[in-house]
Amino acid sequence: MTKHAVESNFDGLVGPTHNYAGLSWGNVASKSNVNAESNPKQAALQGLAKMKALADRGYTQGVLPPHERPHLPTLRALGFDGSDEQVLQSAAKHAPAVLAAVSSASTMWTANAATVSPSADAADHRVHFTPANLSAKFHRSIEHVVTGRALKAIFCDEQYFVHHPALPSVSHFGDEGAANHTRLCSHYGEPGVELFVYGQEAFNQQASAPRKYPARQTLEASQAIARLHGLSGRNTVFAQQNPAAIDAGVFHNDVIAVGNGNCLLYHELAFLDEARVLAEIRERLHGAELEAIKVTAAQVPLEDAVSSYLFNSQLLNGPDGMLLVVPGECREVASVSRYLDELVASDGPITSVEVMDVKQSMRNGGGPACLRLRVVLNDEERHAVNQGVILTDELYQRLTTWVETHYRDRLVQQDLADPKLLNEVRQALDELTGILQLGPIYDFQR
Incomplete structure (x- = not known):
């Protein structure tokens, strides 16, 4: 029996x-804004x-906590x-570059x-989570332990x-998480198609690969996650990114x-x-026709897609x-603005566009889609989630006050060595774990 389910962010x-x-x-925006002052x-x-804004529209919206930075345990492990x-x-x-990385x-x-697989897809009918190792970048490779705890x-x-x-x-098993994973389905609570996108085959040196920028996700990592999550060949598709796109700055799918x-x-x-990928999705997408x-490039040149982050958007049911x-x-x-107007005017599934201001994130190469982890949950699973992280009007006000109290409105690279900043961060995160009812997830709390 199909269970009612929603996609939570x-x-x-x-x-x-x-x-x-x-x-x-490989992230054009990140390199373009290096050493700029942040807020x-x-x-x-x-x-x-x-x-x-999304919670007010009725979407289930949760909050994931930031990590302790600068991360002193990593610096100590490196001999400081x-x-x-x-x-x-x-x-x-x-080692100022190392300090920047751990900050x-x-x-x-x-x-x-x-990467998250919903219970409708998994053999054991449970929701599966695998934290990404993010091994391609040192500053991100230290995240998965605390991410797993959270x-x-x-x-x-x-x-x-x-x-x-x-x-x-x-x-060989470079994994960048859900940024290279998309789930397609007829209804959230029914089995769907999990599309795993990779940049290279680690064990096949003859396969196509980008030349300018590294491919961060491997086929072998995607296949391993599909096995761990109990997915079958009937609901998985593996697709390789176009190497030319990676070399143009498309570091994630x-x-x-x-x-x-x-x-x-x-x-x-x-x-x-492209043809094979779409054919396989259509073959496995039971109960619905794929709207591809x-x-x-004539409508939106690749460089415009990258600079605007058109595709790093959230696509939501309305x-x-x-x-x-x-x-x-x-x-x-x-070109992008013109295309969006044409998209909404066409007789297609996307009927409205809403603009969100995330400029501070965009300057580091992260749009609306980068900021969220999608988790499909049925009604029983939603009730089993720690409700302390689900955004309500009250939690929004508490978090806004928390940010206003603890965050600086100006930060430059030299500030990262300020021990006062470390103390500010720890005090803020210690308070946050209480607000979100998470318990001691940080190293300094354990």
């Missing part, structure tokens, strides 16, 4: 050390405003010792936090939820394609073997069709 709360260190090679307070409030202040000063003097607020982009604290009932450890942190329900919006340069919307939530930059790029 769990957004990453931007952390107090949000800064522009330009750590992500962590504004970034966090922008993220909360997006969450509140002494008091916290001495560790920070030594790292700033001898990144990149956990805000929770599309990379994990997910277990939120989805804690073993009757409904299964948590797997991250895959081995080696290049969610920068060039977005799907929801039976709709897939994608750029014509998204997939290496291809955006051509009362009269689907809603596409786009970053404000989409209205600043002429």
Whole structure:
């Protein structure tokens, strides 16, 4: 029997050390804004405003906590010792790039936090989570331990939820989480098609691969997650990203394609073997016809898609069709703005577009889709979730006050060595775990 289910969005709360260190090679926006002055307070409030806008529309909206940054345990593991202040000063003097890496607020982009398979797809009929190892980037490879703790604290009932450890942190099993994973279905509560997109085959050196920028997701990682989650060949499709798109700055599939329900919006340069991919999705998509919307390079040049983050948008079910939530930059790029007007005017599944201001995130290469982890939950599973993280009017007000109290409105690279910043972060996160009812998930709390 099909159970009623909804797709819930769990957004990453931007952390107090949000800064522009330009750590992500292959992410054009990240490199373009290196060393610019950031505003962590504004970034966090922008993220909360997006969450509140969607919660007010009736969508189930959750909050995922930021991580402790700078991460002193990592610095100590790399040989910096002494008091916290001495560790920070030594790292700033001898390895400023390392200090910048362990201070990144990149956990805000929770599309990379994990891959999630709903119970309708899994053999054991439970929701499965695998935190991404994010092994391609040092600053992100240190995230999965605390991410796993947070997910277990939120989805804690073993009757409904299964948590797997991250895959081995080696290049052969590079995993970037749900940024390279899309689920298509007729109804959320029915079995769907899980589309795993990868950049390269680690064990096949003859396969196509990008030349300029690295491919972060491997086929082998995607296949391993499908096995761990108990998925069958009847509900999985594996697709390779077009290497030319990766070399143009499409470091994750969610920068060039977005799907929801039976709709897939994608750029014509998204997939290496587009015809096969679409055919396999159609073959496995039971109970619905695939609505494949291809955006051509003539309509939106690839560089415009990357600069505007057109595809890094949220595609949501609405009362009269689907809603596409786009970053404000989409209205600043002429070809993209024109295409959005044509899209809504056409007789297709996407009937409305809403602009969200997430500029602080966008300057580091993360749009609305980067900021959320999608979790399909049936009614029983939703009730089993830790309700402390579900956004309500009261929680929104508490989090807004929390941000206003603890966050700085200006941050530059030199501030990362300030021990006062570390103390501010720890005090803020200690209070946050109480607000969200998470318990001691951070290293400094354990």
